[in-house]
Amino acid sequence: HDQLISGIDWSARSNKIVTASHDRNSYVWNLEGSEWVPTLVILRLNRAALCVQWSPKENKFAVGSGAKTVCICYYEQENNWWVSKLIRKRHDSSVTSVSWHPDNNLLATTSTDGKCRVFSTFIKGVDAKNDNKKDSKKSTSSDLKFGELIVQLDLSSSWTFGVKWSPSGNTLAYVGHNSMIYFVDDVGPSPLAQNVVFRDLPLRDVLFVSEKRVIGVGFDCNPMVFAADERGVWGFVRYLAERKTVSSGSRYGSQCKKTEEVVA
Structure with missing residues (x-):
């Protein structure tokens, strides 16, 4: 790379590193x-590459870019190189983060257009088709076309960042530059969304440490802990550096609603 490296990820099983850079390139690094x-x-980008992540099976990785494009990259055995298929004309601004669903096919993205989206990335010849006859009546991610938009969430009034799936893939979380964190269940035509508002500086990224607990980090220099109670309602718990639980008060609030009105 000859410009700032904006993203890096390591594949634990295959021991490969992938990097993305403002020089519009991506490299896969092998230990020899x-x-x-x-x-x-081969990314075919005309703007900076901003983020990158390996898929769970490590046979693909996704690169978000300032070109309003997501590159889904995979290894082409016949030509002995990495190539990409592009998800175009779906974002209205830069793609700030990407996150793979555990099924290895669905990909969530956030963007500076304020939206979170979920796409199908199924690639024939790379991903295995679901041939389970018992589930034949149910639509799966492998039944969808590459680049098909599953859902578009318009919950934030500002830039969005740091999208992540829970370990089971049942919950999606991401943050907005408006000091809010969003939790979405039942991702699909009628998702159930919640948001938690706080008066601290905005978060930039999140991490699921369990199915019902999330750590958020951002501009306040102090990680924040969020958790879902027995009813599934998310809320702020405490700062990671604090031992005492912070009670919910005027500084924090949460809302829960069906999102028919915010799904495009």
Whole structure:
């Protein structure tokens, strides 16, 4: 790379590193002996690459960019190189983060257009088709076309960042630059969304540490802990550096609603 490296991810099983940069390139790094050797990935971008993440099966990775485009990259065995398929004309601004669903096919994105979206990334010849006859009546992510938009969430009035799936893939969380964090269940035509409002500086990223607990980090320099109670209602619990639980008061609030009105 010859410009700022904006994203990096490591594949634990195959021991590969992928990087993305403002130079519009991405490299896959393989350990050969004692040295990491880079292989250029064909992204076909005209703007900076901003984020990158391996898929759970490590046979694909996604690159978000300032070109309003997401590149889904995979290894082409015949030509011995990494190529990409592009999800175009779906975002109205830069793609700030990407996150893979545990099924290896659905991909969530956030953008500076204020929206969170979920796409199908099924690639014939790379991903296995679901041939389970018992589930034949149910639509699965492998039945969807590449680049198909599953849902578009218009919950935030500002830039959105840091999208993540829960370990089961049942809950989606992301943050807005308006000091709010969003939790979405039943991702699909009629998702159930909640938001937690706080007066601290905005968060930039989140991490599920369990199915019902999330850590958020951002501009306040102090990680925040959020959790869902027995009813499934999310709320702020405490700062990570504090031992005492902070009671919900005027500084924090949560809302829960069906999102028919905010799903495009």
